[in-house]
Amino acid sequence: MSTYSLSDGLASGAPRTSRAPVFANWVRESGVGILASFAWIAFGLSCLWWEDVGDWSRTHSLGIAAFIVAAIALFGTVGADYLGSASRALRQRAPWLVALGAFLTLWEVATAKFAWLPLPFFPPPQSIIEVYTDDLPKLLDSVFASVKLQLGGYLIGATVGFLTGVSIGWSRGVGYWVHPVLRFIGPLPATAWLPIAFFTFPSSWSASTFLIALATGFPVTVLTWSGVASVSNAYYDVARTLGAKPSFLVLKVAIPAALPHVFVGLFMGLGSSFAVLVVAEMIGVKAGLGWYLQWAQGWAAYANMYAALIVMSLLCSGAITLLFSIRDRLLVWQKGTVKW
Amino acid sequence: MVAAAALAEVVTHSAAGAALDIEQVSHAFDIDGAELPVLSDVSISVEPGEFVALLGPSGCGKSTLLRLVAGLDKPKSGTLREDEARITRPHPSRVVVFQDPTLFPWRTVWDNVALGLEAQGILKSQRHRVDAALDLVGLSDFRTAYPHQLSGGMAQRVALARALVNDPKILILDEPLGKLDSLTRITMQAELVSLWQRKGFTTLLVTHDAEEALVLANRVIVFSDRPARVKADIRVDRPYPRHRGDPYLADLRRQILGLLGLDATW
Numbered sequence: 001m002s003t004y005s006l007s008d009g010l011a012s013g014a015p016r017t018s019r020a021p022v023f024a025n026w027v028r029e030s031g032v033g034i035l036a037s038f039a040w041i042a043f044g045l046s047c048l049w050w051e052d053v054g055d056w057s058r059t060h061s062l063g064i065a066a067f068i069v070a071a072i073a074l075f076g077t078v079g080a081d082y083l084g085s086a087s088r089a090l091r092q093r094a095p096w097l098v099a100l101g102a103f104l105t106l107w108e109v110a111t112a113k114f115a116w117l118p119l120p121f122f123p124p125p126q127s128i129i130e131v132y133t134d135d136l137p138k139l140l141d142s143v144f145a146s147v148k149l150q151l152g153g154y155l156i157g158a159t160v161g162f163l164t165g166v167s168i169g170w171s172r173g174v175g176y177w178v179h180p181v182l183r184f185i186g187p188l189p190a191t192a193w194l195p196i197a198f199f200t201f202p203s204s205w206s207a208s209t210f211l212i213a214l215a216t217g218f219p220v221t222v223l224t225w226s227g228v229a230s231v232s233n234a235y236y237d238v239a240r241t242l243g244a245k246p247s248f249l250v251l252k253v254a255i256p257a258a259l260p261h262v263f264v265g266l267f268m269g270l271g272s273s274f275a276v277l278v279v280a281e282m283i284g285v286k287a288g289l290g291w292y293l294q295w296a297q298g299w300a301a302y303a304n305m306y307a308a309l310i311v312m313s314l315l316c317s318g319a320i321t322l323l324f325s326i327r328d329r330l331l332v333w334q335k336g337t338v339k340w
Numbered sequence: 341m342v343a344a345a346a347l348a349e350v351v352t353h354s355a356a357g358a359a360l361d362i363e364q365v366s367h368a369f370d371i372d373g374a375e376l377p378v379l380s381d382v383s384i385s386v387e388p389g390e391f392v393a394l395l396g397p398s399g400c401g402k403s404t405l406l407r408l409v410a411g412l413d414k415p416k417s418g419t420l421r422e423d424e425a426r427i428t429r430p431h432p433s434r435v436v437v438f439q440d441p442t443l444f445p446w447r448t449v450w451d452n453v454a455l456g457l458e459a460q461g462i463l464k465s466q467r468h469r470v471d472a473a474l475d476l477v478g479l480s481d482f483r484t485a486y487p488h489q490l491s492g493g494m495a496q497r498v499a500l501a502r503a504l505v506n507d508p509k510i511l512i513l514d515e516p517l518g519k520l521d522s523l524t525r526i527t528m529q530a531e532l533v534s535l536w537q538r539k540g541f542t543t544l545l546v547t548h549d550a551e552e553a554l555v556l557a558n559r560v561i562v563f564s565d566r567p568a569r570v571k572a573d574i575r576v577d578r579p580y581p582r583h584r585g586d587p588y589l590a591d592l593r594r595q596i597l598g599l600l601g602l603d604a605t606w
Contacts, residue, residue: 234442241410242456242506244433252458256446333446333486 032094033077039101040070046105047126050113058126058133059112065338066104073097108115123303131307138292143311145287149205150277150319153212157273158266161217165224165265168249169258182221190215190276198284208280215276227261228254260334263327270323274316310329345379350402353423357389357542358423358509360409365418367404368567372549377567378404379415384561384570388423393553394565396563396571397600402546405568406514409544410436422510432456435503436512439519441495443487449498450474450483473505493524504535511536513545517552529555533580550596554589555582562599572599 034138080087099247110116112124167174192213201207239253281290289312296304367379378401386392394402407413408420409429422429443452454470457463474480477497517525536543547553553560562572
């Protein structure tokens with residue numbers, strides 16, 4: 001029985017197997033891309049097929065845009081042989097495109113078409129697009145205000161924190177005076193200073209800058225300090241026998257050796273300063289994305305809130321990406337750093 | 341050709357060795373308030389250009405003596421002099437090569453070798469000396485590499501180049517070959533001898549390997565257990581390159597191991 005079926009399989013199976021792998025290969029390489037295209041067609045159809053339950057002006061445009069994305073996914077997949085690296089990038093992201101298309105379809109159907117999720121708390125995608133097109137000037141102003149405030153406070157906090165950290169790590173005298181102050185004030189959440197800061201500082205902008213600098217400064221100080229303190233004495237011995245003066249020991253030995261720690265502090269400081277930024281804008285400053293969120297809530301403009309949240313997330317993520325790329329450039333000598 | 345040019349470069353800069361006088365030096369560590377003596381009344385006089393090996397049981401205080409010679413620490417009593425001048429602080433004329441290469445991981449090989457000249461503020465006009473020192477240890481191709489990309493032997497060669505680029509009058513070696521594999525070790529011993537012969541610096545080598553001391557040095561000083569005292573001062577009157585199997589050296593080795601209390605095993 002077994003021998004018979006084996007030879008039978010060999011005889012008749014040979015031509016079939018020679019064609020099947022070609023098709024299987026094509027499905028494996030392009031299947032997800034085609035699926036992504038279908039997912040986005042489904043999203044486009046979900047926009048145009050049913051009537052909206054509410055009054056949104058961008059439904060039609062969004063449907064067309066979804067079809068364009070679907071077309072790009074389809075042609076990018078089918079024409080992969082002629083497109084080179086662009087289609088390779090597409091292929092890599094195709095699973096995400098499928099998931100995104102499916103999610104948007106579900107979102108569209110659940111909100112704009114059948115209102116399974118209660119309005120206005122869950123606005124449909126087109127109303128968020130509407131915010132980006134119709135409320136753009138105000139949103140851009142808010143982005144600009146937030147970036148300005150954050151950048152100023154962060155740079156001041158990082159600089160002061162770095163210098164303080166190096167001083168404490170290096171000089172016993174500075175450590176004697178600064179360390180207790182640091183222990184007393186540092187762990188306090190910067191937001192706790194908010195009420196005091198807003199009436200002691202001349203403007204809400206300077207108060208917020210101070211708070212952001214404070215939130216950034218503490219982790220940067222502590223980690224710079226621990227970085228400088230943990231530098232091996234052997235490095236100092238080597239440098240001293242080669243004729244190094246104290247300034248050389250600080251600038252060319254202690255600081256470069258401490259840099260990996262400093263970047264951990266800068267990263268942590270960035271995270272906690274975002275929190276302070278948003279709270280400060282919600283409470284005191286009359287500009288920025290935090291204020292925009294607050295304002296949108298006051299008007300029950302939930303689409304605006306989601307739109308602002310998305311922008312905020314992109315900005316924060318972008319800031320961290322920037323920090324990591326600076327770190328990767330400065331710390332090329334380190335091996336095995338985390339890829340952000 | 342390149343190597344010859346590099347050699348010429350280094351030789352023109354070379355300074356002859358300095359004399360070193362260690363006079364009645366005693367030293368102790370403070371450990372939790374208690375005083376732990378490590379050196380007891382050590383006197384050694386080293387001629388310019390001598391190669392002196394300091395041999396003793398591990399933890400006896402040899403490395404402490406080197407730190408005093410380098411000027412990294414001050415002795416509790418006694419004086420150290422380099423060419424009559426009292427040693428009070430580190431100076432690039434006395435450079436140490438430690439057991440660990442302690443290269444700066446954030447600097448490339450070239451920048452590591454350039455460290456001394458940079459610290460002394462003369463790198464701009466003396467860049468060729470860095471290239472020459474790298475040629476001398478045969479690592480010119482690795483000038484842009486980072487320390488984590490080097491093998492142990494290569495890293496120790498870079499550390500040697502970093503010392504030699506300063507044209508030291510006294511080269512202080514604190515078990516520099518201790519952590520290398522035996523093959524690399526033998527090669528680098530030969531390189532050390534030829535560098536010393538060419539450049540004429542005074543060399544102090546701390547080691548716990550009697551054979552290494554006898555293959556390399558003119559003089560072997562044997563220390564006692566902690567606190568270290570000079571137990572014997574042995575002249576090794578043999579031409580270089582020396583042979584490990586030389587019966588004369590084998591005899592000296594037996595004597596030395598006897599002094600260290602290991603005669604029963606040999």
